[in-house]
Amino acid sequence: MIIVKNLFKRFGDITAVDGISFEISRGESFGFLGPNGAGKSTTINMLAGVLEPDSGSISINGASDPTRSKVRRSLGIAPQALALYEELTGEENIAFFGRLYGLSGRKLRERVDWSLELVGLSERRRHRVKTYSGGMQRRLNLACGMVHDPQVLLLDEPTVGIDPQSRNLIFDKVEQLKSEGRTVLYTTHYMEEAQRLCDRVAIIDLGRILAVDTVDNLISEHGGVSVIEAELAAPPKDPSLLPGTLEGTSLRIETDNAMATVAELTSTGHRFITMRIDRADLEVVFLNLTGRRLRD
Amino acid sequence: MRTVITLALKDLRLLWRDRFGLFWVLAFPLLMALFFGSVFSGGSSSRAAMKIIAVDQAQTESSRLFFARLDSSAALTVVESSPDSARMLVRRGKAVAYVIAHPGFGSLGSMFGGDSASLTVGIDPSRKAEAGYLQGLLTRAWFSLLQDQFFNPSTAREQITSVLDQVEHDSSTSSEQRDVLTSFFGSLHDFMGEMDTGVLAGDSSGETTAITEPKIKIEDVARESMGPRSSWEITFPQALMWALIGCTAAFAISIVTERTRGTLLRLRLAPLRRSQILAGKGLACFLFSVAVCTLLLLLAKLIFQIRTPDLLLLGMAVLACGVCFVGLMMLISVLGKTEQAVGGAGWAILLVMSMTGGGMVPLMAMPKWLLTVGHISPVKWGILALEGAIWRDFSYTEMALPLGVLVGIGMVAFTVGVVVFRRVHG
Incomplete structure (x- = not known):
């Protein structure tokens, strides 16, 4: 359980985090969606105890000080910047970080094997990291944060700059870790990642959380209407009973609930030759909330 | 302590795998000693x-x-x-x-x-x-x-x-x-x-x-050793200083590298105290410095037959030099935010220390005024301590001054470095 209340952090004249509050339940996957510079990494660094907030409070599993050893042992972190020793092998990197968390002997070997298996790097375990591709380094970055079997994962843009295969593998592994009951805080500026991986998403910009909810609720509340464009099989007897506008047999409807509207039309005997539904997504939600696109 | 050793071993492994860095720490000082030793000793024909x-x-x-x-x-x-x-x-x-x-x-x-x-x-x-x-x-x-x-x-x-x-x-x-x-x-x-x-x-x-x-x-007639018996007894203490300078520069830069490559962040995310992180770095630098010095002295003893009349004194000199240069390493590591800045500033400072301290020209050949200036150079005290144990036949009392100065400089520099590091990363 993570509880954050009214967190502030300034760097000189810049307010990086401007009074954010949120809660993450045990086993929940929580996303921070926002552009670069929104305050996502600063928030994660404060949660991890690397940065001290100017004000506000953080509680992780009941502990208010994230720098406490017990709290840090419960956190697994994949920093946005690759944090690896290139002259060491993949196995040596994981083992080194495992030792820092107190692992040794057989337990350490088991966890190193598990971590390498998790990210699909068992075959390359004895190769130096400098010989890895960008995607492999990203995966190893994730594995180094998992070696000590943490219950809370702080994943700071773990798929930045990697190939689609590695990205899909990371998606799969995050879903696997989540299904094992771990709590996940996932920051990204890719809306498809948030939509796929997160139970709830916080839209963050300029250090402020603009909205927090499930993806469907965010879209419903802030995404605006969905647009249905359909070609009717036959002209309706009474066009005035149809929602939207009709030109010949071409129907265009703007609705808050596209599926309910389609269900209603079919139940009243309307048949369609073609149909296209443009449903709002988190990109639109962000646009509506900030007036800017995610990648602006 | 186990964590500190884990951190130190990682650094030693990294340095060992950096062949280029290893050249400057180990091979370069040896080449310097051999070259200048040969020049000063002259050929057998003359x-x-x-x-x-x-x-x-x-x-x-x-x-x-x-x-x-x-x-x-x-x-x-x-x-x-x-x-x-x-x-x-x-x-x-x-x-x-x-x-x-x-x-x-x-x-x-x-x-x-x-x-x-x-x-x-x-x-x-x-x-x-x-x-x-x-x-x-x-x-x-x-x-x-x-x-x-x-x-x-x-x-x-x-x-x-x-x-x-x-x-x-x-x-x-x-x-x-x-x-x-x-x-x-x-x-x-x-x-x-x-x-x-x-x-x-x-x-x-x-x-x-x-x-x-x-x-x-x-x-x-037992000789009172009033001078070096060979040029190697002059050049190897100098070589040790160059090795220590190389270690100092390499480890100072490695601290910045940890920062720029993000590994320092991961270390700080681990259940470690900052003091443990710094102690690990210091221990690695110290162990490597002492190991390199020992290796060079062994070569000097076995091949070039330099004297080691009192191994305990020589050991104390090496350890004190190690402490001093670990402190300097910590101080130099906070002089800049990039590898280039720290590397540039570090080498500039260390070269001046070497020039004024007898790392380039033997202390016995330096003019008086330069010897006076050299008092501020840890290199001078390091060479004096090593020469004291090799050919100057220092007593323990005489050795107390260079050893004390070396340890003192090391502790002050380390403390200043840690304070600045904490402010920067606080």
Whole structure:
């Protein structure tokens, strides 16, 4: 359980985090969606105890000080910047970080094997990291944060700059870790990642959380209407009973609930030759909330 | 402590795998020592003459000629002195040995195996090679003198005349003995006068069978080591300083590299205290510095035979140097935010320290004013401590000052570095 209340952090004249509050339940996957510079990494660094907030409070599993050893042992972190020793092998990197968390002997070997298996790097375990591709380094970055079997994962843009295969593998592994009951805080500026991986998403910009909810609720509340464009099989007897506008047999409807509207039309005997539904997504939600696109 | 060791081992492994970095830390200092050691020592073909002190207690024509003959050798430079002064000069290392020609040396009796035909050579027992070489030169000079004196009848007749004169005026000799001796040496004098010199010279082998080698007594004179015995004793302490400078620069840059590559962040996310992170870095630097110094000293000892009269003192010097340069490493690591900044500033500072501290020009060859300036350089104190343990023969009391300064500089620099590091990463 993570509880954050009214967190502030300034760097000189810049307010990086401007009074954010949120809660993450045990086993929940929580996303921070926002552009670069929104305050996502600063928030994660404060949660991890690397940065001290100017004000506000953080509680992780009941502990208010994230720098406490017990709290840090419960956190697994994949920093946005690759944090690896290139002259060491993949196995040596994981083992080194495992030792820092107190692992040794057989337990350490088991966890190193598990971590390498998790990210699909068992075959390359004895190769130096400098010989890895960008995607492999990203995966190893994730594995180094998992070696000590943490219950809370702080994943700071773990798929930045990697190939689609590695990205899909990371998606799969995050879903696997989540299904094992771990709590996940996932920051990204890719809306498809948030939509796929997160139970709830916080839209963050300029250090402020603009909205927090499930993806469907965010879209419903802030995404605006969905647009249905359909070609009717036959002209309706009474066009005035149809929602939207009709030109010949071409129907265009703007609705808050596209599926309910389609269900209603079919139940009243309307048949369609073609149909296209443009449903709002988190990109639109962000646009509506900030007036800017995610990648602006 | 286990965590600190884990951190240190990681750094040692990283440095070990960085072959380029390893060159500057290990190979470069060794090459420096070898190059300058060779330059200063000169080649064997231009070996300097051994300086010996002549003590002529015999005060005879023969002894004078003997020493003159030694002096004419290209291998020796002979300076005459009194016995006390000779011993002092050898003890202080100003001369390799002294040679005393005892009374009676060079007389006919001594030439034919008499007891008084003796020389005493005073030399440091560790100079075995020089002692053997000198004995050979003395023997050669002795036989050369004999050849001149005995196989030259006119010279021999002068000698015999001198002996006859002594016999006649010696009050301790009885009249019967005097008669016998006068008769014998008179006959010999006449014989030499009638002898064909060519016969003697051409058949010398048979005549020399009765001639004995000079009796040479070797006297041990423990040398007070007042200077380096070889150029290696100068260049290896300098090489150790270069190795330490290399270690310092490499580890200082590695701290910044941890920061720029993000690994420092991951270390800070782990359940570690910042002091443990810094202690790990310091321990790695210290262990590597001491290991490199030990390796270089072993090479110097086994191959170049530098002295290690007191291993404990030498060990203390190496450890103190290690402490000092770990502190400097910590301080230098906070001088910039990028590897380039720290590397540039670090090398600039360390080079100035080296220049003023005797890392480039030996302390003993530096002008006074530069020696004074060098007091602020840890390199100077490091070299002084190492030289103190190698050839300056420092006592523990004398060693206290350089060791204290080194440890003091190390602790102050480390503390300042840690404070700045904490402020930057607080």
